[in-house]
Amino acid sequence: MAMPEPSTTAHPPAVGDADTLPKLLLQHARNRPNSPAMREKAFGIWQTWSWAEMADEIRRLVCGLKALGLESGDKLAVVGDNRPRLYWSMVAAQCVGAIPVPLYQDSVAAEMIYILNDADIRFAVVEDQEQVDKLLEVKDRCPQLEQIIYDDIRGLRDYAHAGLLHSIAELQTLGRDYDREHPDFFQHCVAETRGDQFAIMLYTSGTTGNPKGVLLTHDNLVITGRNGVEQEGLTADEEVLAYLPMAWVGDNLFSVTQSYVAGFCVNCPESTDTVMTDMREIGPTYYFAPPRVYENLLTQVIIRMEDASAVKRKVFHYFMEVARKFGSRILDGEQVDFMDRMKYRIGNALIYGPLKNVLGFSRIKLAFTAGEAIGPDIFEFYRSLGINVKQLYGQTEATVFICVQPNGQVRADTVGVPAAGVEVKISDDGEVLYRSPGVFHSYYKNDKSTRSTKTEDGWVLTGDAGFFDDEGHLRIIDRAKDVGKLTSGAMFAPKYLENKLKFFPQVKEVVAFGDGRDFAAVFVNIDLDAVGNWAERQNMAYTGYTDLAARPEIAKMVRECVEKVNADLAEDSRLSASQIRRFLILPKELDADDGELTRTRKVRRNFIAERYEDLVNALYDSRSAVDVDLEVKFEDGRTGRLLAKVEIQDAEVYGVTELRKAG
Amino acid sequence: MARQPIGDVLLKADNISLSFGGVKALSNISFDVREHELAAIIGPNGAGKSSMLNVINGFYHPQQGQITFKGQTRSRMKVHQAAVQGIARTFQNIALFKGMSVLDNLMTGRNLKMHSTMLEQAVYWGRARREELEHRGKVEEIIDFLNLESVRKTPVGRLPYGIQKRVELGRALAAEPSLLLLDEPMAGMNLEEKEDMCRFVLDVNEEFGTTIVLIEHDMGVVMDISDRVTVLDYGRLLAVGTPDEVRNNQEVIDAYLGVAND
Structure with a gap:
């Protein structure tokens, strides 16, 4: 059910103030054409695209997709790891008014059928042979799928599916020709995009029943993204590493929307196995990971330390104890004795600094964890090193943000206070409800679920039980039905x-x-x-x-x-x-x-x-x-x-x- | 660009016989390999497969017969001449520089293409710098091709066996060979590693048009990916033909499954 979006507080004077992603793209390309927009490590070297170059690439994709017959309202599936061209094709689809639908790249072919059919996918942009094979396997059962476009040609030269398979390079060549014949097309398209148009459809994993397609508008994305940028003080100089699945709402907000709003650069790792190395090379300033990533990194550190010499181990444990006592307090800006401060400084020079460097955490200003409860020990470990890890509570239906921990008030067992522009209340039976500019438009082709999740006046039922503690922080305790x-x-x-x-x-x-x-x-x-x-x-x-x-x-x-x-x-x-x-x-x-x-x-x-x-x-x-x-x-x-x-x-x-x- | 069609004869073995003292490793073997072909030599243990490979790349000198490569009949030659002519190989027991990184190991594969002097390389100036960059570029392509990005800087000795095999293939590819000899590339691998390796061998053949001679005793692998198969047994040539022909050849079946002697 369509519902009027609640109006937000005054617009911040962010770098980009347009209301759709395509418009933001052109704004950056015009105002700061030579600033880096995206990097990808290829052949061992970080290749950079400036905003102007990226806009140019996307322009050719838009024209190419148009030439292939993509129309406003069509759905375009995107399947693969975090590759620049896949990100570009999502924005390209938005330019012509089509809706990109990113899918989890590790789902097996049979799992994809449901979404391909439910979302009426006509076009698919995929990464490589692996994904092409999966789509070809289910092609018979997805009659509406017309075009498959792939990024990496390896292994695909001999595929004889004329008219069905195209490489992105071919698509861009098509686009260049189309652009020459219709030079105003691209600008016109972008100007036509509106904030209340659908920008993306994301499928929720669906622990019960089939996954549901959550429709988000440009307003959802851009306003939520901008609120986050403003609240956390993000600038155009941030660096992020895009390594989490493109089908996850967080990646779309952090690695796409907020980059388009604030104008910072997004880095795509060389491959899924090189994330650790790439992370160290880039040194992101803004980072997000589910608890298990933090947990794995910590385990690796501990195991390596077990193998270190006795002296090193002693020094490590001594200073980690110092960090445990004072690290978080220093990070939160509390009063700490001069001597203890000194000890922490020495620890920073000997242990914390080098450790953060190895983990690629040296430059981090802000790191989020979300998705599930994080163990207090793990959480404290990172905070005591001086890494500002904060928990956030979010949902696809909310365009991520519901609650965020404010700086200086971070606790292991709460998820913070309502994020900028979000209202949160607790229903009589203890369920958490929220209303925000990020509230989704509807579930695709599923009015029944939309009605049972979203009330007439725009409140969304999370299904989670929680309460505000004495300090005004939200604590999520359980699924509502289990309480x-x-x-x-x-x-x-x-x-x-x-x-x-x-x-x-x-x-x-x-x-x-x-x-x-x-x-x-x-x-x-x-x-x-x-x-x-x-x-x-x-x-x-x-x-x-x-x-x-x-x-x-x-x-x-x-x-x-x-x-x-x-x-x-x-x-x-x-x-x-x-x-x-x-x-x-x-x-x-x-x-x-x-x-x-x-x-x-x-x-x-x-x-x-x-x-x-x-x-x-x-x-x-x-x-x-x-x-x-x-x-x-x-x-x-x-x-x-x-x-x-x-x-x-x-x-x-x-x-x-x-x-x-x-x- | 699809797979390049199989062309003229690239390598021809004529009546090769090789013996070590009284042991006849190879007797009167003749076969040929055509351009862009994926040829396999199979046979039970001790059939003479590796000896044949060693004859092809000039490590052993047959007492009889001759090898013709790219139309040139070769007389007794030195091992490095094979490399100069464009023959590269991998070994049954991995022969990499264990203490060096993957990248450095692959760079050694470019050795023949480097022309700068040691002095130039030491000061990294002019031609040496230009060459280094060019070769590094080529090696990075191979790293990408073989999915070795995540271990680029890892010392080879620390890598699992399956990956080391892949690094060895990479080093052979770095020489941009026209004929690639693979000595049991799948030996000792688990099923998944084998499948990966098959994929890479096929991709090499398709992408670079490299002619490949593959030794293997895993019949399944060979039958799936080769264009033609040569079967050896006790140094004798049992059969040559397409995988299907060979599969149905009675002598081959006997050699592999044994014959009842009564």
Whole structure:
């Protein structure tokens, strides 16, 4: 359903103030023709295109696509890694009023069929032979697909599909001829683009059911992008590395829209395997990555350090401790003693500086993490090095930004305050709603979903449950449908508790109970690698998971983790009621073969509650131990029995004299 | 530009016989390889495949018979002359400079094309600089072609086996050969590495029009990608023909599967 966009606050005097991406392109090409717009590493050397050169390339693509028959309203699929020509063809499509639809480059052919048909794709611009092969494979089932245009000719010389396959070079030659005959066409096209036109369609991954095509307008992109640029103080001198999938909304906002708004340069890595090297060479100033990228980098650092000489290791650990104590505080501009400041300086010269240099983080002004919760240790590690990593909370439907952490107020467990131009509220049942200039137009050909997601007055339901904490920061706790209530009426968010506990390396899986109960209680799976390693160092002999899980030492260890979580929860008035009072360590590891986990390793809470009904009951009556008799499935398909005695443990709770009602 | 059509005879082996003392490695072998062709030599262990390759690039000198390359019948020649004539090869057991980076290893493949003196190279001036840039450009094309970007500066010794094989192919390509000899390029590889290597061999043939002679004992690989197959067994020539002809040849089947002797 079309809805009037809420008006935004005054337009900032950004470098580009046009209202569509094509217009912004020409504006930069006119005002700063020789500034770098895009780089790509090819044949070992960074090749640069200035704004004028890029506009010229796009001009030929626009004319070429027109000559091939692309019309306003057509959909053009873009499939491949982050290549300049793929980015250009998206903007080229927008020039003629067509809608680019980037697809995930690693999806298999069969997965593409749904989107190709759902989006009525007529044209596809793809990277290489791999993608061409996939499209040719499904061509029979996608009758509306007319033209496939590829960037890299390798392996494709012998393909005999005349009229269907074209290289981008051919397309641009066609374009040059068309341009010669219709010299005003391109300028005319660009002038015709309007802010309320559709700029892009992005498919949401769709954890339930088929993916949905989210239609975003130029206004969505440009206004949201500009708000972000203004809020974070981005300039035309930023450098970004475009390495995340083009089908992800973030890449479109950070590597395309914000570059077009602020006029900074976007760098395409040589290949997916060289991102680390390319990152070091470019030294981006503005960076974004999902938590797992930060996690992987940290793991690599730690592993390398384990192999270093004893002296180096000592120095490293000493200064990392210094960084842990003072790094984030210095970054947040807090008062730190002169001596400690000095220590941090020395650490910077010896450790942090070189480390950041190796990781390519030397010049970073701003780094975002988003997508899922990031472990507090990982988050703190980067911040303590002086890298300004911030969490943001966003959605495709919001053109990314819903909440961002403001500088100086960064916490590991919140997602910050509403971003510029965004209004956020919490519904009566705890769901997060937002309204912003970035709110999507509609789901393509799916009015039903549009209506159930977006209200008449423009609020969008996120499906996430959250609340504003005492400092006014939003905390996302769970999917709304999983949030329950304790008998006292206090909110109970199982995933929030589970995640908090899972951040401890000793804990592998957690299942939290509490909906409709008097208090929260959990099942815990210990991490056999981490805990086993610890047990070996303590000279503790054990025969396997079940044995280890029943040890009192381990129970003590887990109790410490639980109590740390409780202490944390106690600090927050809304969550202190859901402190964990009782827990038990499961005698077996939760397993997808037994149906306890999904194949993507998410716990199936209801199934587990049924299967271990007796254990759940024991958590809530006064028993201190239970005998269990379980049927387990081995990997080879045979079944066996598991007999064990499980002790129920009590944990300390903090500062709750009476359970407060959630307000 | 599609694949170049198979042309005239580029290499001709006539009645080659080679023995080491009493061991007859090759006896009366004759076959030819045509321009732009992908030819394979197959055979069980000890059939004489590698010996044949060593004869072609002048490392062994046959007691009998002669090799004609590009219309020139060769007499006893030195190994480096083969390289000058445009024959490049890879080895069954990788023979790279382990301590040098991929890039440097590939640059050594350009050695024959470098004309500047050691002094010029030392001061990196004039011709040396021009040449270096030109060769580096060529080597970068090969790095791109073989997808070696991510290991460009990595010492070869640290790379996995499959990648080292690819680097070796790259070094041979750097010499811009007209005839490329590959000694068991897929040996010891897993299926995925084999598929990658097949792709690269086919691409080399298609993209550069390089004539390729490939030794392999994995029948599946050879049958899929070669234009013609020569089969050796105990130094004898069993069959020459297209993969289909060879597959149905009774002698070949016997050599590979064994014959019941009663």
